Amino acid sequence: MARTNPLQFIQQVRSEVSKVVWPTRREVMLTTVMVFIMAALTAVFFALVDVLIRSGLQGVLSIFG
Known part of the structure; x- marks a missing residue:
């Protein structure tokens, strides 16, 4: 493994960081709002699935219980 001079390392890091395209x-x-909307939609979806599974299980258990 080649050892790098600390000054050379810092120069390389600065050159790589300058290539980054920042949003x-x-x-x-916009992406933050989209994440919150998708999280809310996912929460609503799984809440509805939970209600459907719970009501189905209660129906099955009321028949056989």
Whole structure:
């Protein structure tokens, strides 16, 4: 493994970081809102699935219980 001079390492890190394309404030806000909307839709979906499974099990148990 080749040893790198600390100054050379810092220069390499700075050159790599300069290549990064950072998102704009609008892109960050838009994707954040989209994540919250998708999380809410997922929560509603699983709540409905839970209600359906619970009512189905209660129906089955009332018949055989």
